[in-house]
Every structure is written in structure tokens, then in C-alpha cells.
Amino acid sequence: MRKLWRSGDPFIWLTGGALALSLLMVFLLVGLIVASGLGIFWPKDIHRFQLADGREIVGELIEQEEIPDPDAPPGTPAKHRIKVKQANRDLYGMDFLWIDEADIKAQEIAAGAVQIERREWGNFIGFAKEFRDGETVLQGAENALEGARKRLPEIHELHGRISGIEKDEIGALSRQEEEARLRLKGLERRGVKEGPEVEALHDQIEKLHGEYARYQEELSDLRAQMTGSLVLSAAGGMEKEVPLSQIVRVFQPNEMGLFGRIWFYATKVREFFFDDPREANTEGGIFPAIFGTIVMVLLMSVLVTPLGVLAAFYLREYAKQGAFTSAVRIAVNNLAGVPSIVFGVFGVGFLIYFVGGTIDKIFFADALPTPTFGTGGILWASITLALLTVPVVIVATEEGLAQIPTGMREGALALGATKFETTWRVVLPAVLPSMLTGMILAIARAAGEVAPLMITGVVKLAPSLPIDGQWPFLHLERKFMHLGFHIYDVGFQSPNVDAARPMVYVTTLLLLIIVVALNLLAISLRNRLRKKFKLSAV
């Protein structure tokens, strides 16, 4: 024992243990997110629980936990309770329910149970009773689902047309009207209160109102066509009529085979990636958040890469090395350590209120006091993140420049090339992979950063995307949605955290995959680069 102590091996093992614990934590975290995230879209069986007090609960089994009982004498077997998702928020008041296992008399897979995803009020779990159109019953209990399923595609198409009109046509109308009003206001500001111009604008607004009324008519027409409803009975003897227009999808998880489940999973994944969110972001897809993140990151890369590279070339190739450059280098390095929220504060104080406010005063004076650029938006968020990540690009590019053997530059210069030609034709191609590494690292950092965005233009629900079919197509002043903020907002600001949790896990998984993949790409790129220059430097 003493010998062992003196050899120092226990300490070595202790240090190894610390490393093992760190690694374990990483794997645990990633494993936790992957395990919880991947399982969420898998259809779960619906169970029926008969309770001792005669109640009947139908729902999905979510988790099981031990009931803490501080007063129980030691040694008593632990009691457990289960969490059941009973859905039907409108009937029961809450989606989730804890049941003591001791109270359960019988438990079985509920044959024939139907789960409905609704546009409002969350899911519904029950048993089909009839399918009806208005007062007429079209199908009884056996064929009700069949009938509803047959009619659903038509209803979905109608729904798509309605939301298309609401979003595109009516959206365009209100934009045109807003524009006309602004022009009126601008004329008024210049003292023009009457005259042909004003008349024309008034006429235009009048005309837009007429069109608007026509669209409204069309909408109510379409809505009237969305008939049909499904009558279901829920546990507890209640009955509910769900109109087909409220239904996103109907499924019977208990009756699904393996392929049915895989198919269901695939459709849910597709919905997650490509659909708009529903129900305060806790259901549906996250397409706007993905899109917003991508646009923001692209804008940021367009800004940060040339700037960072220029600064790096200046520092390494053009500036005289000395106290100034090393001071700047220290400053740049440290800037990478300045808290991201400080950059956000800079974005608010300088970009939004000063630059944005000035732009508003000069170009959008008619819209004031409603700010156009003088409030958070995707442009300001991108510039803020570009500033935040510029040290990453500078450091990576400089590192690359330092690794290029001086002989390469000297060779080009000796052959009569000017400094610019050397830089452009010899140094730049050689340093390209380093620049790329820096850019990828910057993108990875930007994709995961949330704090500065919270104050410079991210919102929980953006009415329109930053790029769309409206002139000028790219709307730099618009607020946008972001994956990281989505996680914070849905997980911590939503009123029903239990119902939101699955969504947060999946979003987290997606963000994690993006960030880790980008980092792995940067690491492998860098490693390859190092090997290459080790060879060529010889």
C-alpha cells in the first residue's frame, strides 16, 4: 500500500478519473439529447388504465418515478407513479396526469383508440363514434375514421388555399395600402394636402379595400366548404365533435405496424423541417426558425469573411511587425473572450439606435414614429454576430498565413512578382483552407449564439420570412426566428412546459447536430492542412 502511494499511481488515476468524468459528461449530454430527441416523433401506444376509484384514463405513458416519502420507515419498498398524457386539454383542463401505480386496477392497450392532432387545443385521444356532415350522420362507429380520412385531403387543400390567400394575397394588399398611406403622409409632410396625387392615392386605397372585401368573401366561401366533423368519445364518458377543419392528422398508433410507424415518423420529421409552428410554437414544424438561422448565418459570413481576412492579411503580410501589431493581436485575441452579450449591447446602442435611427430619419421619415431600421432586425443581428466572430476568422487566417513557408513568398518575389501578385496568386490560394476553417468556426459559433440575438432582432414568432417573393426579396429590416432562441423561448417562456418539452428536445438535437458537424468539418480541414504544410515545409 505504501509503495503504491509512493509510486504516485493513485494520483495519476485520480487525474485520469477527472478526465474520464469530463468525457463521460460530454457523452451523457449528447446521448441524452440524441436519445430524447430521436424518440419524440415515434408513435406511442395508447393505454387504458382502470383505476380503483372507478375512473378510466386513456393516454400515452410518458414516464415513471418513485414517490418520495420522507416519513416511510427505512426498508419499505418504494412506491411509484406514472405520468400519462391524456391530451384533450379542452375537456380535462390539463394534458398530463400523474397516477399512483397503487391505484391502477387494470391496464391494457386500448384497442381502436384514435389520436387526433388538432390545430388548436393540442391533441385529442378518444374513440371514433360517427362521421357526420352538419346534422346528417354519414358513417357510424366502424367506418367513421374511414370517412374522415377520405375527406381530409380535400379539407387540407381548402385549408392551404385559405392560408395562402390570407398570407399572400391579403398580405400583399395590406402592404400596398400601408405604402399608399405612407406616401399620403409624406405628401402631407411636404404640405400637399389636395390635388391629383392625393386623389389618386385615396382612390387606390379605396380600390384596395374593395379587393380586400372580395377576398374576404372568397375566404368565407372556402370556409363554408370545409364541412364534416368527427364525433369521438373520450375516457370519462365525454363526447366531442371535432370539425375536420381543425384536424391536422388522424392516426391509430395501437393499430400501426412497424412500417406504419416508420412512415408516420418520416411524415412527422418532414413536418418538423418544412412546416410552420402551431400552438405557440409547441407543435408543428420549425421551418421559419431554420430559415431565419440560415439567412442570418449567411449574411454574417458574407460580412465576416472578407473583413476578417483583410485584417489578418494586414496584420501578417502588410503591417510592420512590432509593438503595434502584437498589441492588436492581443486585443483581437481578447475580443474573442469578451462576453457575447456585450456585443449585443453594442448592436443595440450603435447599430440599432444610432445607425438604424439615422437611416430611418433619412429614408423612412414617413413611417416614423414606427421604426423601420431603428429596431431589431436580421441585418443588425448579422452585423453584431459578424463582429463577435471576426476574431475567430482573423486568428484562423493568421495561423494559416504563419504556416505558409516564407520560401514560397520569397520565390514569387524573386521571380519579379509584386507584393500584391505574390499575395493574390501564391499566398491566398495556400491560405484558402485556413480561411475556410475560420469561416466554418465562425458559422458554428454564430449558429449556437443566442444572447446577443435576443436584444438585436430575434422574435418568438415572425410574421414573415426575411426572404420572400415581395420586392426587394431580401428584407434586411425584418425580425426573424432562430433555432437557439426557439429552444430558450419554447422551453422556458411557454405556458405549458410539459407539452413543449418534446419540441425543445428535437430542436436542441437539430442545433447540436449542426454545430457539431460544422466543428468536425473545421477540425478535419485544419488537420489535413497541417499535414500538408508539414510536408511542404521540409
Add this chain to the structure above:
Amino acid sequence: MSHAIDPANVSALLEAKPSSPRQPPQGPGTGSLRTAAASRLLLDQFVRRTVKVGGILIIGSILAILVVILYEVFPLFRSLKSTPMPALSIRSGGAPLALAVDEYQEAAIVVREDGIAAVSLDDASPLPLEALDLSGATIASASEPRGGTVALGLSDGRVLPLQIEFTASYADSGRRTIAPHIQAAPSLTVLESAAPVELLTYVQGPDGPVTAVKNGPSSLLIVQATERRSLLGEVAREETRTTVQLAGDAGEITALAINGLAEDVFVGASSGKIVRIDLRKDAPQIDETASVSGKPITLLGFLIGGRTLIAGDTGGQVSSWHLIRNEATNTRHLTRIHDFESHAAPVAAFSPSVRNKGFFTADSFGNVHLHYGTSGKTLLKDKIDTSSLSALAYSPKGDGFFAVSREGKLFPFELDNRHPEISWQTLFGKVWYEGYQGPEYSWQSTGGTDDFESKLSLTPLIVGTLKGTFYALLFAVPLALLGALYTSQFMHPSLRATIKPAVEIMAALPSVVLGFIAGLWLAPMMEKVLPGVFLAFIGFPLMILAGLLLWQKAPDSLRRLAPQGREVFVLVPLVLLALAFSFGVGHLVESSLLGGDYRRWITSVLGFEYDQRNSIVVGIAMGFAVVPIIFTIAEDSLSNVPPNLAAGALALGGTRWQTAVRVVLPTASPGIFSAIMIGFGRAVGETMIVLMATGNTPVMNFSPFNGFRALSANIAVELPEAPEGSTHYRVLFLAALLLFVLTFLVNTAAEIIRLRLRRKYQAYA
């Protein structure tokens, strides 16, 4: 000009840009060659300049961050400035008793002995005003204008409450006109003797107006009117009159005031005492007497909100008082809060702000002081050229003030006074706010009511930031340093090549992911196994030691699976085992030693509340973010220790451990120090983890079982709601400046240490 290409470089060149191998220029003659060379040189010059200018600009713009933040913070600390404007003469008609101005400083209403007049503040010309019927009486006294109401004491013993209003109207051209209005309420006969009302105070309480009038040298008449609106909308008015006689030693009544909710009447006496009469009892009665000074009190008044009493005396002393409730005896006591800078002569006039806790006082010789009630600071001292100053008005927007002399001379002042509530004391020290039991560090930036006062002490936020950083480093430093030591000194190099990228991935995990897991998964989890977490600190080393002992006895075939340098393969399962063991024992300990519920035990024995989202959770989550940073830098500096040092130690017979701890570690210690500093910088500024994994309550303790509110999270939450240019906005910028300066200093120090270390290593090699 032919180009022979150096064969050593051609491969790299081709590889770098295979599509365009350099072509020698093939000019037709020397003349064009020369122009080509000139244009090449010109281009080179141009690019050289552009890169230089661009590079310096970019680097400069990075540093502009500091400038912008400083620029936003600076106005907080700018001292207050007043500019006297040309004095105006208004028609004299007896001494002015009260003065009111509108928010644009265009019109004023002056209450004088002979009546009320409105004047324009541009040229002192009279403005139209409703006639006031005094039925032959003159105005003997006036109360302090409060909430647009001033009560006049008439020479025939009546009290006349008067509503003062300024309405702004805009002409088509956009020109603004201010019209002053007065509206008299029914007068109240107070003194049956029809003697003039010399001293009065009046307030519109929640149940109805309350008036207090001096009706004898040391006696006071209090008239409380209760107005009840019946279902039909008729107002039933009930009146109770009470006469209160002060005790003999109090002296003559010299000042009167009633607080905002009409709960108490405060009487200033010539003996320098304040007598408080409680109105909440069935009949008003004297509740307490407090001594201000030995000199007669000349002024009593309330700041906005009606809770801070200001007292001034003939000695020129100005002090503020709160009514503090004693919870034990359920009594209230007048408590002296601040003494302000004194006047040289008796305090004669007073005017509170309608926006904040600022107020003006003046003596009759024209010395005007601006004080701030909360901070106790005197912000401004001005001297006005008069010896008979009789009334003051603080402009409603706080951007000017006016004084009027007995002779009818009006002195306007402009005031640049945007953040009067801010001082080093209110930002970092303890402040005694209204309704508080004592001075406290308090951050509470927004409240529900209009007269809510923002409490902007950064100290609880700084404490919160340091608390989070402390727990994060407590968790991360040992883990990262031990891990780095193992990786650099004991681990097999081939394994090291895979460990480092894994740690880099750990560093890249977005903090919002860590925060989410900490808040929604770790916090509830931790609540279940907290005793086990504490036990793990002992269980972990014990288990590893036990594992090592067993391992030495293990058969060689098994030991070959994890030879020296690859112990980590055995250690991973061992650590898992250690954690499981600790949590298991933790449950046993909880049920046997801690009475079955550790939370109850923490509350009863340790005296802390247990929050689910507490500092331990943040410590682990933020530690997770800091570990890879400390690990990478520490590992670098340990690995870069020149190998000949370690080789020498090993050759002299040192063990692996001795070499690592006595030779390598001391050499690399500056690098390790800088690693910890950079980790500190990261933890200080971390925002999302703190935001999501704590309750974000600003507390002033270091208890691991409670949360905190950090500077960074506070900025993220509050900045979108703070109006641009407001005090709150600038204080948030100050918080950002603190973070910036702190991290920049720490990181610079760390960087310099690291550079110096690198030079040292080069000397060894």
C-alpha cells in the same frame, strides 16, 4: 523578363491553384512591357494602401465597441448644469405665495395675495385666465401645489381648493399654444371666527380631501371630508372636524404637511420638533414627536408619492424622513434618512419634482439647492440675485426651474439634468428606499405603479455574477486541470490525438443547449439526488483508490487491456460506478441521517431555502462550458514544457508522478494560471446558461442552494424593455461596460502571461 519557376515551390503552387499555373507575360514589345509593369506596380501600391486602411479600420471598429458603450454610459455621470435665463418682471400685487409652470415652460400661474394671475414665460405678458371669485377676501396663504391642486387660505377664514391645469392646443401650422386654467372647488369655511387662514395644508386622500389649518398658536384644526358616491351617482359628503392641541413644550405651529394617502398630519413647531397626528384612528390623535433640530421648523413637504417627508428649519438645515413600521410592535416611527447640504438662512421655499425624488429648496436670500431624496445628494447650488425669494417651481419635465421674488421678479433657469437619481452610492452602495426597513442593495428596475421608483443597485448583480463564476470554477478548475495533467503527462500520445478534438467539441456546444439541459433536466434530477452529489466528492476518490487496488491484483491478461497511458479505459466504468455508488449511499444517508427529506433538513438545520434552479446546477452547467477552455490552454502549456526537463527528472529516478508535479507543473504554472483566468472570463460573461438555469432573483447571498441574477442575464432580459436614453438603459450599458472591462483586463493579463511563458520555453529549448 522571363520567369524561371523555382522547382521547390512549383508543386505547392500548382496544388494550391491547379487551374491557373502562372503564365509568363508575353508582351509584343518593351514599351508595352513597361506600361504593364507600371500598371502592376500601381495596382500593388493601391492594394497595399487599401489593405492597410481596411485593416486599420476593422481593428479600429472592433475597439469602437468600447467607445460606443462608454459614450452611452457617460451621461449618467455628467454633473448637473444650470443656465440662468434672462429674468422677467411680472406685475407686482403682493408677495407671491405659490408658483406653477407648464411642462413646456411657456406659461406660469402665480398665486399672490391679491389673487391669481397667469403670465407668459416668453415675455411676462399676462395670459387670459378664468376669474376667481374671492367674495371680497384676499389670499392669506397657499398650500404647496400638489398633483395640480393648490389650496388657498383666505383672509375670511375660508379654504379654497383650486385645480390648476395647462392645456396645449396645436394650430394648423403646428404652433403650440398653452392655455392656463383654474377651477375652484366649493370653498370650506374653516375658521368660524373669520380670522385669516395663516397656515394650511391640503391633500386629496383616497376617501376625500383632508385639510389641516392652524387655528391658534399651538392648536390645529383638521377637517376630514369623506365622499361616498351612491348608486345613483349622488355624492354624499360627510365632514368631521377635530381640533388638536400640541403639548406645551412643542411651541408654536410653524409648518404643516399631510402624506399622500392622508394617513397622518405632520406638524412642524418652533421648538424644532415634528409632531405626527395619526388620522387612521377613530379620532385624530398625536402619535409621536420627533426632534429635527433645536431651531424652528419653517418647511414641511412631501416628495412625489407622498412618502418621503422633507423638513427645513430656520438654521437652513434640510432633512428627509420616512415613516418606518416596526413589525414587532406594529407601530410606526418617523426615521431620519438623510441630511442634505444646509442653507445659510432659513429655508423658505420648496418644490418637488413630479417625475422623480428630486426637489428644490431655497432660502430667502436666493440660495437655491437641488437635492435628490433617495440618494441624499445635493446636486446643484445656485445663487439668485435677490434677497426676498418667496416661491419656487420645478418644471414638470425636470428641465428647468423658476424662482419668484417678493417684488415680482421671475428668474427662469434651464437645467440639464437627465439622470439625477444616479450616483456611485445608488449604483454600488446601500440605499434606503421608501417603504424599506433600512438601507439595502436592491435591483428592481420596473414596477407596477406610475410613481414606482427604480432601484438600480448593481451590487446584487455583481454578487450574482461572481457567485455563479465561483461555483462554476469550483467545479471546472479541478476537473479541467487534473484532466489536462493526465492528458499531457500520462496519456499515450496516440490516444491524446483523439481526446483533444472531443474536448474541442465540448467547447463548441452552444450555451443555450447547456442551459436548456441544466434548467429542464439537470435541475429536477439534482433535486432528487442532491445528497449523493455531495457524497460524490468523497466517493469519487475512494472508489478510484479501491479500483486501483483491485486492478493491481487483477490477472495480467485483463491488465493488458489498459496498460500505462490507457488507464482511462478502466476509469470510465469506474467513474460510472463511483457515481452510482454515491447516489445510492446518498439515498441511505438522506433517509437515515437527514430525516428522510434533505430539503427539510437544509431549511431547518442550515437555514437556507432550497430552490430547484440553484447555484449548484449553474455551477455544473457553466463548469461544463468552462472545462474545455481551461483544459485546452492548460494542456497546451503542460505539453509545451521542454521535454528535456522531464527527461532529466526521470533519468534521476523520479517517478512519473514526481516528474509531473515537481518539474513540469511548476514550469507550466503561469500557463495554468492564465488558463484559469480565461475560464474566469468566460464564466463571468456567460448569459444563456445563467438565464435558463437560475431563478434570476437578485439576491445577496452565497448560498449554493439559491439562485442569483447575473449582470449578463439581466442585460439580456431587460435591455429590450428599456427605452433608449433612459436611466435604466444607461445603467444596463454600465453593466455591459463592467463585463467588458473585467473580461478584457483578465484576458489581457492571461495573454501576456502566456506570451512570456512561451518565450521562457524557447530559452530552455
